[in-house]
Amino acid sequence: MAETAAALTAYGYLPDEGLATAVYLAMSLRRPLLLEGEAGVGKTEVAKVLAAWTGGELIRLQCYEGIDASQAVYDWDYGRQLLHLRAAEASGESAGRTTDALEAELYQERFLIKRALLQAIERREGPPPVLLVDEIDRADDEFEAYLLEVLSDWQITIPELGVFRAHEPPLVVLTSNRTRDVHDALKRRCLYHWVEHPDFEREVAIVRLRAPEVAEPLARQVAAAVEALRGLALYKPPGVAETIDWASALGRLGATQLDEHSVEATLGTVLKYREDHERVEQHGFADIVKQAFERGAQRG
Amino acid sequence: MTAGPVATSAGADRMAVAFARVLRGAGLTVPTSTVLRFAEALGLLGLDRRDDVYWAGRATLIRRPEDVPVYDRAFRVFWDDVAPPFDSGEEPEPLKITLAVDEGGDDAEPEQAAPSDERTLELRFSATEVLRQKDFADYDDEELAEAHRLMGRLRFVGSPRRSLRLARSSRRTARPDIRRTVRAALRTEGEPMRRHFRAPATRFRRLVLLLDVSGSMEPYARALLRFVQAAVAGRRRVEAFALGTRLTRLTREFATHDPDRALRQAGERVLDWSGGTRLGDGLRQFNDQWGVRGMARGAVVVILSDGWDRGDPEALGREMQRLGRVAHRIIWVNPLKVTPGYAPLARGMSAALPYVDRFVEGHSLAALDRLAEILDEE
Numbered sequence: 060m061a062e063t064a065a066a067l068t069a070y071g072y073l074p075d076e077g078l079a080t081a082v083y084l085a086m087s088l089r090r091p092l093l094l095e096g097e098a099g100v101g102k103t104e105v106a107k108v109l110a111a112w113t114g115g116e117l118i119r120l121q122c123y124e125g126i127d128a129s130q131a132v133y134d135w136d137y138g139r140q141l142l143h144l145r146a147a148e149a150s151g152e153s154a155g156r157t158t159d160a161l162e163a164e165l166y167q168e169r170f171l172i173k174r175a176l177l178q179a180i181e182r183r184e185g186p187p188p189v190l191l192v193d194e195i196d197r198a199d200d201e202f203e204a205y206l207l208e209v210l211s212d213w214q215i216t217i218p219e220l221g222v223f224r225a226h227e228p229p230l231v232v233l234t235s236n237r238t239r240d241v242h243d244a245l246k247r248r249c250l251y252h253w254v255e256h257p258d259f260e261r262e263v264a265i266v267r268l269r270a271p272e273v274a275e276p277l278a279r280q281v282a283a284a285v286e287a288l289r290g291l292a293l294y295k296p297p298g299v300a301e302t303i304d305w306a307s308a309l310g311r312l313g314a315t316q317l318d319e320h321s322v323e324a325t326l327g328t329v330l331k332y333r334e335d336h337e338r339v340e341q342h343g344f345a346d347i348v349k350q351a352f353e354r355g356a357q358r359g
Numbered sequence: 360m361t362a363g364p365v366a367t368s369a370g371a372d373r374m375a376v377a378f379a380r381v382l383r384g385a386g387l388t389v390p391t392s393t394v395l396r397f398a399e400a401l402g403l404l405g406l407d408r409r410d411d412v413y414w415a416g417r418a419t420l421i422r423r424p425e426d427v428p429v430y431d432r433a434f435r436v437f438w439d440d441v442a443p444p445f446d447s448g449e450e451p452e453p454l455k456i457t458l459a460v461d462e463g464g465d466d467a468e469p470e471q472a473a474p475s476d477e478r479t480l481e482l483r484f485s486a487t488e489v490l491r492q493k494d495f496a497d498y499d500d501e502e503l504a505e506a507h508r509l510m511g512r513l514r515f516v517g518s519p520r521r522s523l524r525l526a527r528s529s530r531r532t533a534r535p536d537i538r539r540t541v542r543a544a545l546r547t548e549g550e551p552m553r554r555h556f557r558a559p560a561t562r563f564r565r566l567v568l569l570l571d572v573s574g575s576m577e578p579y580a581r582a583l584l585r586f587v588q589a590a591v592a593g594r595r596r597v598e599a600f601a602l603g604t605r606l607t608r609l610t611r612e613f614a615t616h617d618p619d620r621a622l623r624q625a626g627e628r629v630l631d632w633s634g635g636t637r638l639g640d641g642l643r644q645f646n647d648q649w650g651v652r653g654m655a656r657g658a659v660v661v662i663l664s665d666g667w668d669r670g671d672p673e674a675l676g677r678e679m680q681r682l683g684r685v686a687h688r689i690i691w692v693n694p695l696k697v698t699p700g701y702a703p704l705a706r707g708m709s710a711a712l713p714y715v716d717r718f719v720e721g722h723s724l725a726a727l728d729r730l731a732e733i734l735d736e737e
Contacts, residue, residue: 077417077418080404080415081414088396138537144541144544161545162545238656240423240610243422247422251422294646294651
């Protein structure tokens, strides 16, 4: 368990204890891991880091409304199939052959386009891949049901070719922003973790890890300022990704400390709604900076 | 609980089963498969460290963030041997409302609501024409029960919109269906003589119902709750919330075909029946947690409220504007709209109106019938 946390850290992700435990269990029990949480808390990043750590290939399936099997599992390369037919005809090869025989020729693996799910369960050398099913809440229920089937049996049937079965199941990470509830049957297959915003010290550590060029005093002030912003009841409180962006932006501008002017100039990296900008402006940049200095100076 | 706190003598699986019982007792749904997984996890992590056990349970037994507080309390009781706070008033006792649902014990009733009996439906409606026009506020219990039953027969079709999914088309469109074209070409020696096409399929827009359960809505909330439940149970992609001093999601409670059970469960979930209203706050909670994040996007949002609001009308206007930017249509159902001399003078109502696409009545069965029709059109 401690090993898992250390490995994730070594690859650039600082997990809290809950997440480290969930990841460890997902790997040992060979269960998919469902991560839910606000946008920008680093859900997708978990899969990327897992791939880097285990050496497995990262296969990403970005869900969207209307996604179906031909985009997620496999499709036939119809263009090539047509060309093949024409070529067969032109060379006279097809003469005297039955439609069935021709058809069988078309449905071979070389005309198959393998999409993410099929790629993930395909037999391969080396460590099992990491399958990232991103934003599952965007897909529709029909697709969720299909995914449940694949995640339960680790096999995919292609009528024309037969059954593809995973030799060793991939590591699966599903993420959801919770714009709707993922079906309970799917959740039951998975280990579940609700990803929270990190606490102050962890966020400082994350900034230091991800934006090493930013000096520590500035990193602490930025993390503290973000904490203050999250307390302002904004429409979209900044996530960890925004904290890192903000710190890098300030670093790039040569800032070594927060000040009103630099906060105002770079606020666009943290807040993405006009209303939120107005809210902060009303509240006053000076106050944010003041809070950031005080909090940033505290230890532990 | 006699199973006791962490003891090395008890095996991980016995521990897992016993803890699952405590969680079920506290009201969580804990399927056996997840208990097995919890036992497996404990086998891996051991029972020595409290935090390991805690997180193993969180990852295997919990599937919704709302369940975490209950889990935490149950965990303290079970592992730390703390006296159970469940019935000790740590949380205010939920105010339960008794809903005068039809409890006539007519077991055949749900069957009759099957979609086939449209003729009966009309008959029933005409026989109850008087009831249909009557204001909900003037109902006695018996009439309410009858109205509840009639509402169970409302059909919600929902408004179609273009889906991103493509379906076969008999017309010629800009999107060729290559799969079918290749199949057909096989029959003509590889010559694609007959081309096939696809066109976007249609699917129903999500319907989101927000029911105001504050004090001023009391005469109507009981009746409208059944309407909302019928909508959730009647078709897919419907979400329901109660708006009071805080927001309560009712979709799960309502998604059963047994209306009595659904309404009872909803009554237990909503803690602020007939309390004050802060429509702006409630709507803001909805926008933050659900609506703007995706649920209301492209959806038809129905707000059932009289528009009396003790909060800041400006805040309500702001949240309505936010909602209006993502929703397809906002329909405001106001039971007071028919009241003689009523003008939308409630401060909240006038702040909200600029963002409302349709402003309709909702005081009687006939009005709800009409609303169901509007929902199909929008």
